[in-house]
Amino acid sequence: MVRVDGLNQGGALIEVRSLDKTYQRGSEEIHVLQGLNLDVDEGDFVAFMGPSGSGKTTLLNLLGGLDLPSAGSIVVAGDEITSMSGHKLASWRARHVGFIFQMYNLIPVLTAYQNVELPLLLTTLSKAERRRHVETALAVVDLADRMHHYPRQLSGGQEQRVAIARAVVTDPTFLLCDEPTGDLDRASAEGILDLIHQLVDKYGKTVLMVTHDPRAAERAGVILHLEKGVLVECQQCGRSGGMS
Amino acid sequence: MRFFPFIVANLFRKKTRTVLTVGSFAAALFLFALLATIDTTFTGGVEVAGADRLIVLNKTSIIQPLPISYRDRILQIPDVKHLTYAVWFGGMYQHERNFIPIMAVDTEGFRSMYTEFAIPQEQWEAFVRDREGCIVGRSTVNKYGWTLGDRIPIKGTIYPGSWEFNLRGIYDGTRAEDDTTQFWFQYPYLDERKEFFKGVVGWYVVRVVSPDADARVAAAIDERFANSAFETATESEKSFAAGFVKQVGNIRLIIVSIGSVVLFTLLLVTGSTMAMSVRERTGEFAVLKTLGFSDLTVMFLVLAESLMYAVPGACIGLTLAKIFTLQGDPTGGLLPFFYLDPERMLAGFVLALAAGIAAGIIPALLAMRLRIVEALRRV
Numbered sequence: 001m002v003r004v005d006g007l008n009q010g011g012a013l014i015e016v017r018s019l020d021k022t023y024q025r026g027s028e029e030i031h032v033l034q035g036l037n038l039d040v041d042e043g044d045f046v047a048f049m050g051p052s053g054s055g056k057t058t059l060l061n062l063l064g065g066l067d068l069p070s071a072g073s074i075v076v077a078g079d080e081i082t083s084m085s086g087h088k089l090a091s092w093r094a095r096h097v098g099f100i101f102q103m104y105n106l107i108p109v110l111t112a113y114q115n116v117e118l119p120l121l122l123t124t125l126s127k128a129e130r131r132r133h134v135e136t137a138l139a140v141v142d143l144a145d146r147m148h149h150y151p152r153q154l155s156g157g158q159e160q161r162v163a164i165a166r167a168v169v170t171d172p173t174f175l176l177c178d179e180p181t182g183d184l185d186r187a188s189a190e191g192i193l194d195l196i197h198q199l200v201d202k203y204g205k206t207v208l209m210v211t212h213d214p215r216a217a218e219r220a221g222v223i224l225h226l227e228k229g230v231l232v233e234c235q236q237c238g239r240s241g242g243m244s
Numbered sequence: 245m246r247f248f249p250f251i252v253a254n255l256f257r258k259k260t261r262t263v264l265t266v267g268s269f270a271a272a273l274f275l276f277a278l279l280a281t282i283d284t285t286f287t288g289g290v291e292v293a294g295a296d297r298l299i300v301l302n303k304t305s306i307i308q309p310l311p312i313s314y315r316d317r318i319l320q321i322p323d324v325k326h327l328t329y330a331v332w333f334g335g336m337y338q339h340e341r342n343f344i345p346i347m348a349v350d351t352e353g354f355r356s357m358y359t360e361f362a363i364p365q366e367q368w369e370a371f372v373r374d375r376e377g378c379i380v381g382r383s384t385v386n387k388y389g390w391t392l393g394d395r396i397p398i399k400g401t402i403y404p405g406s407w408e409f410n411l412r413g414i415y416d417g418t419r420a421e422d423d424t425t426q427f428w429f430q431y432p433y434l435d436e437r438k439e440f441f442k443g444v445v446g447w448y449v450v451r452v453v454s455p456d457a458d459a460r461v462a463a464a465i466d467e468r469f470a471n472s473a474f475e476t477a478t479e480s481e482k483s484f485a486a487g488f489v490k491q492v493g494n495i496r497l498i499i500v501s502i503g504s505v506v507l508f509t510l511l512l513v514t515g516s517t518m519a520m521s522v523r524e525r526t527g528e529f530a531v532l533k534t535l536g537f538s539d540l541t542v543m544f545l546v547l548a549e550s551l552m553y554a555v556p557g558a559c560i561g562l563t564l565a566k567i568f569t570l571q572g573d574p575t576g577g578l579l580p581f582f583y584l585d586p587e588r589m590l591a592g593f594v595l596a597l598a599a600g601i602a603a604g605i606i607p608a609l610l611a612m613r614l615r616i617v618e619a620l621r622r623v
Contacts, residue, residue, distance in 0.1 A: 067616070086538075087538050087540070090536050090539070092536075093534065093535070094536020101531075107531070109254055110253055114249065114253070
């Protein structure tokens, strides 16, 4: 269940409290996020919508430990990530977060197999174990037969599937998707959304997705609207949820 | 090791650039190795010179002779253990290009003075029995394809005319740095035939009881012949060899200067390659960090990539240099030896590693400090 009032008393997978993010541009302070509260339970599929500059991607970056907030806290599975050092945060990301980008961001000189294996290089798994994990992840995204292809030999939809396999291969605590269908045609986008939905429904993954596409957002269980760094609307929220 | 395929894959991203950069390392290390070989050639004599041997020369000049009568008088000096003498002859074989370092030597003392040269006993005895006999170093013998028993015609340079010698022995060096280009024949043969400067030698070589006695014995020899018609200048063999090298010029300075320029150019080439490579892949490094690669791991990857240019380049360059030096002296016999020793190769390899790290360190630090959010915006 997703709550945005900050009144949840623990138990959520992701707990965001009074989150602020401010950038300094010259003498001007830009408040990208302001006092944001959010609780996301395990297995939730949340979509963030809003106009450009509303703070969606910034929120995703903060939740993924890619950036630090100006104020407030983020607790994920009991770990307070806003106070972690850079090195610890990198380890935490490797263990807990799967990222899916709009532009796939695969490494062009590596095959699909090698791209998916990348996060596993940071683990203590043996080569055989890594192979088993990679093959499983590629099978989940239905690309087992393309594992030795390079990104340039794949279509956009297939590249995004490889990116999804890379995101899930370590079995992370949650997935962060930044416009995962933004660079795809309608048919490919539907396929990717089906796949993400499958990860939630079949494998119980928690997914937080930023999108401009209302049809993509509708696939989520909850849609949160951001405007000027503030959550202004929550569709299909849990019964006890409400605007903070 | 698990990152190795990733690092190698990056090298093949721009094949031409990789080949050129590895080629730069190879060319630089090849040049370094050749310079080091030349340095060894010039300074090797100093390093292998006998610590307990003194050279007695005419005080006026190295080309002025000393009387043969000094032999017994030097042997009377306390702490002199052994003595031999020689005369520089020079000479050419068949053509002026084929210069050979030829010396007339003392058959009694020469062999026991230079124990670093290995000569089979029966060959030495055959040499001593034959007034026109000669012993020649392995590299010169190989160069001209001589075999034992050959009659060798030599055109004298200092002592004019045609001279003929019978090849009675071939000597080898016991160390890689030993000069195996020399040609020795009997002093009496020279003294009989020459028309001037009879009864004189070019220099004496004295072995003292211990290296500690060097200075004392050298002073005693020079004192013994002070105010005579042939005053002497005695110094240790090491000091003599060093002085000889100095006459050629400051070889080491020249080599260090050229080496430094080459190395600096290499740093610029590789540093620029690495900087370009990192700049082009800013987004990819951000993705790696997003996946959980730590700053240090990213830095390590860039440095490892830089070393992947250096290591194969160094291996290629040093191997080619070794092959080149194994072909022998490129001057056709002017150098006493031409040998690339393993220590110099190791030094070259370490130098290449250092250059690889130096070239990669700034791009590696830039990649390490890359802020993910800013870099992802550029993708």
